[in-house]
Every structure is written in structure tokens, then in C-alpha cells.
Amino acid sequence: MENNKNILIINDMPGYGKVALAAMLPILSNMGHSVYNLPTALVSNTLDYGKFTILDTTDYMVKAIEVWKQLGFQFDCITTGFLASAAQVGIIRDFIASQKKEGLLVMTDPIMGDDGKLYNGVTEETVGNMRRLIGVADVIVPNLTEAEFLSGIYQGEEALSQSQAKEVVDRLRGLGPRSVVVTSGVSKESGSHVVWGYDHRSGEYFTIPYRFIRVHFPGTGDMFSAVLVGELLAGSPLRPAVKRAMDVLEKLIFLEQDEIEKNKGIRIEKFLSVLKE
Template identity: 35%
Template sequence: MRILAINDISCVGKCSLTVALPIISAAGYTCDILPTAILSTHTGGFTGYTFRDLSEDIPSVLNHWKSLGLEYDIIISGYLGSVEQVEMVKEIKGAFLKRGGTMIVDPVLGDNGKLYAHFDENFVNEMKGLCRVADVIVPNLTEACFLTDTPYRPDAEFQSVLEKLNGLCPHASITGCEEGASSTVYYTDETGALRRYSTEKVQGQFHGAGDVYAGAFVGALANGLSLEDAVRVSADFTKQAIEQTAKDKTEARYGLNFESKLFGYLKALGKR
């Protein structure tokens, strides 16, 4: 099985491809990468970072790949460096996803009710179109609200947001839904039923949690887990990584200390 991760490279601050590549590889599969941008750090909690959009480089990369006859069982897209890249990802799905393969979109747009730097309403509208061609989408609550034109509230009616989201994609999971002492993922299973899975909430703000979840989710699906089990395993792994980061008292903007929790994740996948 071959997997393609389309995302940025943030050189410092564990997120995007520096998270997806080690987690998916540890899950036992080849993970090729297509960088959408290169940043000196991610944009959350850092100032003065450098940003280079790689839109001009992508067509040449894809032409070379076509000459190699590359095909992918799973493609996951994340942070896109320009609005033009939305159409590029759609074209990549058509040209490189195997028949019967799975297209996963992590519609990276923002967090805590706000869009990230470089994004605007036009980008949100284009991302809606990308979600419509996906098999599964994995937004956080902020992104789910933007995608469904729902006013953001930390205590939003999560099930209602998920129902609206299913108008874009039949299978979605919304992370970052806080309910009292729990952090909950609301998701749609293979039958179309609305479900939820909760873990104990760890106090604090932790950057890169969504990327850890998305990488673990891809690895779980690649290993044949159902959507229900993939959500459970990925949420548990992310929570354990957050707990480790809090225990280590690492500065949150540098990302989650997920590495020491990989063995437990692999055990949950049924690997020994």
C-alpha cells in the first residue's frame, strides 16, 4: 500500500508533514509527500516566520510522477499554500488515486474560531468544493463551522454541525468538541449513523493535535480498521501525546511529544 500526504513543511513546530510522515510510516506503509509550502515555523504562536508557496513547483513534480506511473491507495491533503492548490489537489485525486482508493481531506483553515494567516472567505468556499470530492474529511470544530456557515461557539450544537457537514461529505469527523471534562470527536460511521467518542480533556492549548489525529487516522484506515475503530485509536493516541507533552512541560507551540506513544498506537492497530 502506498499513501500520499499533501501538506506543508513547517521546519520547526511539529505539525503537517513532519507529523504525518513518521506516524504513517510507523503504521507500516510507504508515505510519499507533496509539500505545498515551506515555513520556518508553523503560524500558531510564532511571529516573524518565513513562508514560501510551492504552487509553481507542483506541476513539474506531478509530471515526473506520471512518468513513473505512481498510484496511491490513500491520499490525504492538509494545509494548502494557495487557493490555486485546491484545484491541484482535485486533479491529483483524478490522476493518482487508485480505483477504489480513499481520498481524505483535512480542511486546514483555522482554530479557536479564527482563520489562519493567508486564508479568507474565498479560500473557505474553495475548500468546501474540495470536501465535496473527498471520501472522508477531518476538520476541527472551527473548520467545521466555517465549512457549514455556522457561527463558531466552543459549545456549539456539535451534532447539528456534523449533520450540516455531511452535506459536503458523507463521512466526517469533527475534533476539538469540548464537553465538560471531555474532549469529543463527533463522526459519521460507514452506515451514515452519527456517533461520538470521548476522551478525558487535558487542560491547555496544544498545537499540532489535529495533525497527530489525522496521521494516526490514515494509519488506522490503512490497517483495515473501521471508521469507528480508526476514530477511537486516533483519539486515544492524540490524547496520550497531549498528556505526555503536558507532563514534559514542553512549550506548547513546538507541538506534541507523540514519539514515545507510537508503540501504544501500533499495539492498538494490532501490530506486535
């Protein structure tokens, strides 16, 4: 399948740091796609620095979408990440509905929390709104914490058994998304770090272990999402697409692990050659 799709990334744009739009745009462009963006917020820098300012762009989104509709812009893929307001859920759902066509790929990363807890400022109302958004997605990529809060079970657990993971995945499927990928999980049986998933095309549940590198970079989830989207648009089935995204992320983290200033994220432009390996 030709790698020349129109992709719209709906996510925040950082002024300093390689997360969200700044992380995803270079990857998907390098994979041969035409990449466009609709920022949900302008963020001064990655939140890992502890000090930041955020400009909510909800009003801009409404106006931009109205212009796009008048101009007849169409997309083959819409991927969503950080949302700055509850109103943005309805705006995005309506826009996805207006873009519906055969072959449209919608992927949602429900960014709300990590390490067993929700981020500051994320409430149960936020979780409820995100449930509405994932309901119109073809693929969702929550981490384990987000999957637990969205499903309403095992909240705060940092490791799940195989049967518990399947229960979480099935609860998520019940909310509407067709395929589910739960990232950054830990298997109770093996103690291994794993990704759990369900592919609606094959009807297959899968578990893929990965090597955990003890270093933290913001934006790795965004990079995972970008590679996954690129692979899916190239015609790859979900499981091998997930495995490819995991392998790329492992290489990126390994290559950058000795960088002193980790708060700015992985310098993705420096390592784009990894996508060709």
C-alpha cells in the same frame, strides 16, 4: 489487511517543529506504510513562535505531479492538510481525479481556523475553495470552527447541542464528503469535550467524549489524522479508528505535557512506542 500502502501526504513541511508533514511521516511510516509527500509550502518553523517565513510551493507541485504522471506513480491513500494558495485546490482535485481507483482513500483536514475564528489571512474565498476540496474526500476531519465555517451555520459557537452538531455534520455531507469527523467539539448538554462523526459505511452518527488536557501543542491535529488514516487503511471501521486516534493523542499529550518548549510540538519520534500499545 496488510499495512503496506502507498500514502501521499499533501501538507506543508516545517523546518523546525513537529507539525504537518514532520508530524505525520513518522507515524504512518511506523505503522508499516510507504509514505510519500507533496509539500504545499515550506515553513521556517511552527507559527506558534510568532515569527516565521513561508515559501509557497504551488509551481513545484505542478511540476512534480507532471513528472509523477509520466512515471506512473500510484497511491492507495491521499491525505491533504494546509494549502498555501487557492490554485492548489484545483491542482489537488485534478490529481485526485487522475488517481481514482477502487479502494483509494482520500482524507482532507481543512485547516483554516480554531477557537471560533479563522486564521489570519483566511478569507471567505478560502472557505469556498476548501468546500470544493472536501467535495472529493472520503473522510474529512475539520475541527469545530472549520466545520461551522464550511457548513455556514453556528459560526463562532464553541459548543453545540447534539441536534446542532448533527445539522452541521449533515450540511458538510451535503458538500460531497462521504464520512465526517468533527474534532475538538464541546457538547452543550454535558459540557464534555467530544468528537462528532458520521460513518457512511454503517450510516451511523456517533459522539465520542474525551478527556481534555489543558495544554496546547501545535501539530496534534496532524497526528490525529495520521493515526486515523493508518487505522482506516488497516481495515478498521470509522468509529473505532477515531477512538484509537483519540486515545493515542491523549497518551502523547499526557507524556509530553511537562515539556517547557511547547511551540515546537510533540517530539513524536520519542514516543512512537505509543502506537504499539
